[in-house]
Amino acid sequence: MEDLEKILQDIVGPENVSSAKPICESYVTKGIMEIKSKAPAIVVRPKDVEEVRKIIALANEKKVPVVPHSGGLSGGEATPMREGSILLDLRRMNKIVEVNTDARYMIVEPGVTSAQAWKFMQEKYPNYRPGIPDGAPPSATILGDHLDRGFHFLSTKYGSAADAVLGLEVVLPTGETVRTGSYALPTAKSFYKWMFGPDLTGLFLGAQGTLGIVTKMALKIFPMAKFRDVVAFGANDWKHIVDPCLDVLKMEFVDLAQGGNHYLATCRRARYKWPPPAKPDLLPAVWMNFELGADSKEELETMKRKINDILSRYQKEYGEKSIFEWKLDMRNIVARLTKPNRISVPYAGHKGGGLLFVTWYVPWKDATTFGEEAEKLMAKHKFSPVVWLAAVDHGRQGLVMPIVLFDPKTPEEFKAVDALDAEMTERFLSLGGIPYRPNAVHAPRVMSKSIGYYDLLKKVKKTLDPNGIMHPERLALK
Amino acid sequence: MVYVEKFKEDAYNCLHCRLCTFTWTWPIQPEVWEKEESFQAARPIEPLAWPEGSFQDTCPSGEKYKFEAYFGGGKSWVARALLEGKVDIKDPKLVDILFACPTCGSCQQQCTLEEPKVGYRHRMISLIEALRAEAVNAGSGLPGKQKAFGIHLGKEHNPYMELHKDRMNWLPNNIKLPSKAENVYFTGCTSAYRQKELAQATVEVFRKAKLNFTVLKDEWCCASPLLRTGQWETSWVSAKNIAQHNITEAEKTEAKRIVTTCSGCYRAWKRDYTEEYTDVLQTRHNFEILHTTQFLEQLIKSSEMKFQGDVKMRVTYHDPCHLGRHVGVYDAPRNVLKAISGIELVEMPRNRENAWCCGSGGGVKSGYPEWAVEIAGERVKEAERLGVDAIVSACPFCWRNLNDAISKYNSKLKMYDVIELVNKAMV
Numbered sequence: 001m002e003d004l005e006k007i008l009q010d011i012v013g014p015e016n017v018s019s020a021k022p023i024c025e026s027y028v029t030k031g032i033m034e035i036k037s038k039a040p041a042i043v044v045r046p047k048d049v050e051e052v053r054k055i056i057a058l059a060n061e062k063k064v065p066v067v068p069h070s071g072g073l074s075g076g077e078a079t080p081m082r083e084g085s086i087l088l089d090l091r092r093m094n095k096i097v098e099v100n101t102d103a104r105y106m107i108v109e110p111g112v113t114s115a116q117a118w119k120f121m122q123e124k125y126p127n128y129r130p131g132i133p134d135g136a137p138p139s140a141t142i143l144g145d146h147l148d149r150g151f152h153f154l155s156t157k158y159g160s161a162a163d164a165v166l167g168l169e170v171v172l173p174t175g176e177t178v179r180t181g182s183y184a185l186p187t188a189k190s191f192y193k194w195m196f197g198p199d200l201t202g203l204f205l206g207a208q209g210t211l212g213i214v215t216k217m218a219l220k221i222f223p224m225a226k227f228r229d230v231v232a233f234g235a236n237d238w239k240h241i242v243d244p245c246l247d248v249l250k251m252e253f254v255d256l257a258q259g260g261n262h263y264l265a266t267c268r269r270a271r272y273k274w275p276p277p278a279k280p281d282l283l284p285a286v287w288m289n290f291e292l293g294a295d296s297k298e299e300l301e302t303m304k305r306k307i308n309d310i311l312s313r314y315q316k317e318y319g320e321k322s323i324f325e326w327k328l329d330m331r332n333i334v335a336r337l338t339k340p341n342r343i344s345v346p347y348a349g350h351k352g353g354g355l356l357f358v359t360w361y362v363p364w365k366d367a368t369t370f371g372e373e374a375e376k377l378m379a380k381h382k383f384s385p386v387v388w389l390a391a392v393d394h395g396r397q398g399l400v401m402p403i404v405l406f407d408p409k410t411p412e413e414f415k416a417v418d419a420l421d422a423e424m425t426e427r428f429l430s431l432g433g434i435p436y437r438p439n440a441v442h443a444p445r446v447m448s449k450s451i452g453y454y455d456l457l458k459k460v461k462k463t464l465d466p467n468g469i470m471h472p473e474r475l476a477l478k
Numbered sequence: 479m480v481y482v483e484k485f486k487e488d489a490y491n492c493l494h495c496r497l498c499t500f501t502w503t504w505p506i507q508p509e510v511w512e513k514e515e516s517f518q519a520a521r522p523i524e525p526l527a528w529p530e531g532s533f534q535d536t537c538p539s540g541e542k543y544k545f546e547a548y549f550g551g552g553k554s555w556v557a558r559a560l561l562e563g564k565v566d567i568k569d570p571k572l573v574d575i576l577f578a579c580p581t582c583g584s585c586q587q588q589c590t591l592e593e594p595k596v597g598y599r600h601r602m603i604s605l606i607e608a609l610r611a612e613a614v615n616a617g618s619g620l621p622g623k624q625k626a627f628g629i630h631l632g633k634e635h636n637p638y639m640e641l642h643k644d645r646m647n648w649l650p651n652n653i654k655l656p657s658k659a660e661n662v663y664f665t666g667c668t669s670a671y672r673q674k675e676l677a678q679a680t681v682e683v684f685r686k687a688k689l690n691f692t693v694l695k696d697e698w699c700c701a702s703p704l705l706r707t708g709q710w711e712t713s714w715v716s717a718k719n720i721a722q723h724n725i726t727e728a729e730k731t732e733a734k735r736i737v738t739t740c741s742g743c744y745r746a747w748k749r750d751y752t753e754e755y756t757d758v759l760q761t762r763h764n765f766e767i768l769h770t771t772q773f774l775e776q777l778i779k780s781s782e783m784k785f786q787g788d789v790k791m792r793v794t795y796h797d798p799c800h801l802g803r804h805v806g807v808y809d810a811p812r813n814v815l816k817a818i819s820g821i822e823l824v825e826m827p828r829n830r831e832n833a834w835c836c837g838s839g840g841g842v843k844s845g846y847p848e849w850a851v852e853i854a855g856e857r858v859k860e861a862e863r864l865g866v867d868a869i870v871s872a873c874p875f876c877w878r879n880l881n882d883a884i885s886k887y888n889s890k891l892k893m894y895d896v897i898e899l900v901n902k903a904m905v
């Protein structure tokens with residue numbers, strides 16, 4: 001390892017390499033998306049694609065595992081699962097390479113944060129923004145969120161962040177640099193997702209760093225609405241919220257639809273405790289916010305009127321206590337419309353600090369079942385049943401996200417989280433759900449049930465990464 | 479681990495979201511939300527467009543050394559590793575991680591786990607100081623001149639390698655102060671030995687305002703440099719003895735309140751002696767503790783102090799970390815400056831809770847002197863962009879380091895303490 005460190009120092013400079021135990025331990029995160037995090041053996045901070053290429057070629061030659069880490073906001077997912085790994089801290093690579101407001105894309109390096117991109121666009125191109133993750137802290141990177149198929153602030157309208165990716169620059173595990181989409185041609189702009197053949201961009205989206213290091217990404221930017229507002233539905237239970245929301249979503253004008261159960265609010269800033277607090281009178285049992293954007297006041301009012309018509313119709317069917325407009329105060333509206341926001345972070349504000357997002361893609365219509373099941377299973381395992389819900393691509397998909405709050409000071413709590421996650425995985429798989437960012441609990445269970453998918457993925461992995469150096473253990477790829 | 483156990487919750491409470499790595503300002507400041515009227519006044523009539531946040535670098539340590547361990551969140555996870563026996567307290571790199579930090583508290587400020595409403599505050603600064611104490615306890619830590627000043631402090635009661643007998647040399651011979659008075663001016667080592675003009679200006683202002691005040695007959699260092707660098711109870715110096723001595727001396731004056739122009743001393747008297755370090759210092763007192771700017775603000779409000787002079791100057795105010803983030807005093811110095819005719823106060827982009835540190839605190843000035851001035855240099859450049867004549871602060875330690883940066887980077891800015899401008903205005 002000492003020889004390796006010396007060569008790495010020659011590549012990136014001694015000040016950008018460290019195998020010091022405290023430095024390596026500081027990258028560990030047991031939470032957010034994964035709790036099986038291990039400290040790397042060496043941290044390296046490359047400045048550009050050429051340095052990344054040399055590092056990967058070296059790691060491949062020495063057969064040392066490599067884990068990419070941009071903002072680290074995937075938590076344990078962005079840190080090694082195996083001892084002796086090199087962690088590539090990509091935050092030095094933080095250039096916004098290009099913005100094109102005609103073809104409406106931008107190209108970013110891995111270290112560009114939501115905050116940086118938002119501020120840059122605010123100042124230079126005020127009419128456009130990239131799809132920054134919603135709810136995640138502004139420290140989340142644009143590239144990481146898109147690569148991991150994240151949920152961005154216009155995902156209800158435009159689909160997951162991965163759907164906005166137009167092309168990639170990737171350093172393969174064997175050290176070659178490739179580009180995908182129209183970005184692959186030196187003469188072409190990054191305006192088109194497809195190349196001459198199959199979509200190779202998609203190969204790396206959701207790969208969790210197992211197939212290469214993405215060093216640049218071309219992604220869509222979206223127009224900013226001139227008028228904005230938020231309206232919300234409240235309901236007395238899950239079954240009364242899903243259909244009214246689906247009718248709203250089918251009109252295909254909502255920017256962002258998200259909500260969840262009342263524990264989202266009551267456990268958000270409370271200290272960890274069991275049992276969780278009872279529902280306060282002022283909160284609905286479940287709710288959904290609809291963020292709306294329009295180019296004119298009239299257009300915005302029309303949207304609100306149409307939503308209200310749907311609400312009225314369902315109130316006649318369900319009763320006014322079952323589904324109703326939840327009047328948000330200005331504080332909540334500002335909090336929702338401020339981008340980037342950091343709404344998800346305070347969930348760790350309970351005494352304890354452990355937090356694991358266990359997110360599942362489900363057909364919107366089935367969100368009720370998944371929400372109810374999540375609440376039951378969390379209560380069974382004695383975790384506060386905090387469940388968040390969002391609509392992607394106008395409700396073609398729903399995201400159901402149980403937020404597991406735990407005390408990370410005891411190994412028993414980690415085991416309890418695992419037990420909950422395992423049982424929930426089996427149950428949700430049987431109901432037809434798809435894990436959003438499969439962790440070490442989900443991946444083996446999901447892969448083994450797939451129809452040929454896992455075998456194909458293993459073949460792709462073997463072809464691209466013959467020595468298995470890229471983020472081993474992720475996606476059940478050894 | 480003797481000291482860190484107390485802050486175990488804080489180490490484990492870090493989610494590792496990296497919010498601590500930059501300032502994040504809401505378009506409408508959260509504190510405004512608390513005042514419903516103000517918030518309602520700010521409520522837009524039209525449907526909301528896009529409220530924009532603001533983002534800037536905030537962590538001097540992280541921005542310098544870049545590895546995660548140097549940011550607040552990284553330090554929390556290092557603390558976890560230490561508590562779990564994965565890291566050796568004597569590891570030289572750990573020492574650097576712990577001590578190459580001005581403990582400005584911006585990471586704690588940016589952390590959304592700070593929830594005063596539910597009585598929870600993520601104690602990042604305390605955690606770092608406790609980790610330092612563990613290192614010192616294990617015979618490690620204390621880079622640069624930190625141990626040397628600690629040893630000297632044990633003998634001569636100041637960290638500046640000066641003789642204790644010279645401590646009162648700043649006070650002009652013609653000024654005689656009573657042994658007992660309503661107010662005690664606690665000078666502090668920096669004003670007593672280095673920025674004497676600030677101590678002299680304070681006394682001049684107090685005399686012009688005809689205040690009933692005195693100074694301690696035998697003032698020692700407030701012990702802040704020891705508490706900040708983990709030299710709590712060592713074989714060479716005892717922070718407890720020092721703090722207890724000062725309280726005893728103050729009690730002899732029968733004063734009601736202690737007033738200090740030094741933000742470091744202010745924090746020590748206000749928080750360390752009575753709340754945060756009472757277990758280490760075994761201290762308690764009943765004095766009202768005021769920073770000079772708070773005292774002056776009160777006098778201005780009650781019309782006991784009036785300014786006759788005009789001080790024509792465009793200035794920006796630098797919030798000292800020990801006054802601002804550490805204790806929460808932001809308005810008093812600004813209100814005093816605004817009360818002076820001719821002063822035009824312009825805010826830097828990073829102000830109040832989000833102020834960029836001057837770089838001298840937390841032992842950085844003694845442990846990493848060149849880097850300390852580098853940190854101050856960034857602040858000077860931020861001020862320069864405003865086109866102001868001067869930076870004004872409310873701490874002699876900030877004054878000194880910012881002035882060092884002004885010299886090093888050939889800036890045309892002037893450096894003032896609030897008390898100096900007040901003195902100018904009191905013709």
